[in-house]
Amino acid sequence: MSNDTPFESEIYYEDDADTSHILNKTVAVLGYGSQGHAHAQNLNESGVDVVVGLREDSSSWGAAEDDGLEVATPAEASARADIVSVLVPDTVQPDVYENAIEPNLDPGDTLQFAHGFNIHYNQIRPPEDVDVTMVAPKSPGHLVRRNYENDEGTPGLLAIYQDETGTAKQEGLAYAAAIGCARAGVVETTFREETETDLFGEQAVLCGGVTSLVKQAYETLVEAGYSPEMAYFECLNEMKLIVDLMYEGGLGEMWDSVSDTAEYGGLTQGDVVVDEHARENMEQVLEQVQDGTFAREWIAENQAGRPSFTQLHQAERNHEIEQVGAELRSLFAWSEETEDEDETERVTADA
Numbered sequence: 001m002s003n004d005t006p007f008e009s010e011i012y013y014e015d016d017a018d019t020s021h022i023l024n025k026t027v028a029v030l031g032y033g034s035q036g037h038a039h040a041q042n043l044n045e046s047g048v049d050v051v052v053g054l055r056e057d058s059s060s061w062g063a064a065e066d067d068g069l070e071v072a073t074p075a076e077a078s079a080r081a082d083i084v085s086v087l088v089p090d091t092v093q094p095d096v097y098e099n100a101i102e103p104n105l106d107p108g109d110t111l112q113f114a115h116g117f118n119i120h121y122n123q124i125r126p127p128e129d130v131d132v133t134m135v136a137p138k139s140p141g142h143l144v145r146r147n148y149e150n151d152e153g154t155p156g157l158l159a160i161y162q163d164e165t166g167t168a169k170q171e172g173l174a175y176a177a178a179i180g181c182a183r184a185g186v187v188e189t190t191f192r193e194e195t196e197t198d199l200f201g202e203q204a205v206l207c208g209g210v211t212s213l214v215k216q217a218y219e220t221l222v223e224a225g226y227s228p229e230m231a232y233f234e235c236l237n238e239m240k241l242i243v244d245l246m247y248e249g250g251l252g253e254m255w256d257s258v259s260d261t262a263e264y265g266g267l268t269q270g271d272v273v274v275d276e277h278a279r280e281n282m283e284q285v286l287e288q289v290q291d292g293t294f295a296r297e298w299i300a301e302n303q304a305g306r307p308s309f310t311q312l313h314q315a316e317r318n319h320e321i322e323q324v325g326a327e328l329r330s331l332f333a334w335s336e337e338t339e340d341e342d343e344t345e346r347v348t349a350d351a
């Protein structure tokens with residue numbers, strides 16, 4: 001445990017985790033999507049007894065079995081488990097909880113989440129005689145799996161909502177270690193803090209802010225007469241390369257790597273584009289997360305059959321940048337293959 005950092009939160013590592021808190025238990029991983037497949041396989045390879053819970057007609061059932069995992073219905077898996085890891089989509093969790101989990105919870109069991117939405121916004125109200133924990137990787141699930149396979153870690157969060165047994169934290173840490181998060185570091189937080197920061201981050205920056213910035217910059221260039229391929233490379237493709245530098249060494253490493261011209265232009269124009277209005281809008285986004293407006297809207301949207309979500313989802317897939325990007329990426333793959341073929345021919349000729 002790091003207690004000599006300037007941070008308020010405790011950060012835990014593998015040495016802090018006692019895996020005996022999970023190795024003698026059965027974990028039901030409900031869902032085999034982005035997080036579910038990663039948690040189930042990582043737990044299994046860490047020596048934990050895992051049963052995946054899926055509905056009988058699930059498209060993921062075969063994939064989980066092909067990965068060597070035992071699969072049962074959510075109710076059967078929950079009944080067998082000491083720890084029920086709820087990794088179906090947030091919007092279906094209340095229904096899965098009511099029908100499959102709650103009737104099969106025994107006193108002392110653990111209800112485990114990767115995001116606090118349904119607990120924080122009171123969509124799931126667990127009984128008092130179970131532990132309620134969260135181990136939330138700060139990463140898409142596919143990277144949680146890839147990092148584990150590469151003997152690397154994924155940073156994660158740990159939060160305890162209910163500690164009926166007195167061992168919820170040790171068990172949560174053991175779970176975090178078994179999915180690979182403790183290799184990188186596990187930050188202790190609360191359900192409220194995780195839920196509100198996660199929703200704000202994905203809306204304002206990671207998913208919403210970034211895609212809007214990319215699309216509006218692309219449209220600005222194309223409407224001004226520049227070619228779509230130039231606009232794509234400049235506004236989307238190079239984004240990854242720039243963000244990689246920030247990821248490795250912070251904003252400073254990125255500024256050090258770009259030209260002084262880019263640094264001066266970026267430092268003077270960045271705040272012109274993302275100005276005080278954007279900041280006010282961010283504050284409003286945060287407020288709507290904090291006061292539950294966003295949660296109520298999203299719950300109502302699902303109850304109505306997702307009319308807005310479906311339309312927005314389709315419009316995003318149909319944006320011109322998507323067609324241009326698909327075409328350009330296929331040409332890139334083609335040229336790499338061609339280079340590989342050229343290389344093979346050259347080596348063969350040399351031999």
Ligand SMILES: NC(=O)C1=CN([C@@H]2O[C@H](COP(=O)(O)OP(=O)(O)OC[C@H]3O[C@@H](n4cnc5c(N)ncnc54)[C@H](OP(=O)(O)O)[C@@H]3O)[C@@H](O)[C@H]2O)C=CC1
Pocket residue numbers: 030031032033034035036053054055057058059060061074086087088089090092096114115136137138139140141142
């Ligand atoms: N995506 C991510 O990387 C992250 C997600 N989280 C959190 O992790 C949790 C899981 O999210 P995520 O991995 O994105 O979920 P996914 O959308 O990837 O989950 C899909 C899985 O859930 C199953 N499923 C869907 N509906 C039902 C149902 N009604 N009953 C039983 N199984 C069902 C699907 O099976 P089927 O074939 O039957 O549809 C599939 O196996 C959420 O709380 C999310 O906020 C946290 C951090 C990052």
Ligand SMILES: CC[C@](O)(C(C)=O)C(=O)O
Pocket residue numbers: 137138139140141198201202206207
């Ligand atoms: C950034 C989106 C995310 O919060 C995540 C991958 O962490 C999610 O909900 O998928």
Ligand SMILES: [Mg+2]
Pocket residue numbers: 138139198202
């Ligand atoms: Mg997140």
Ligand SMILES: [Mg+2]
Pocket residue numbers: 115198199202
């Ligand atoms: Mg999220």
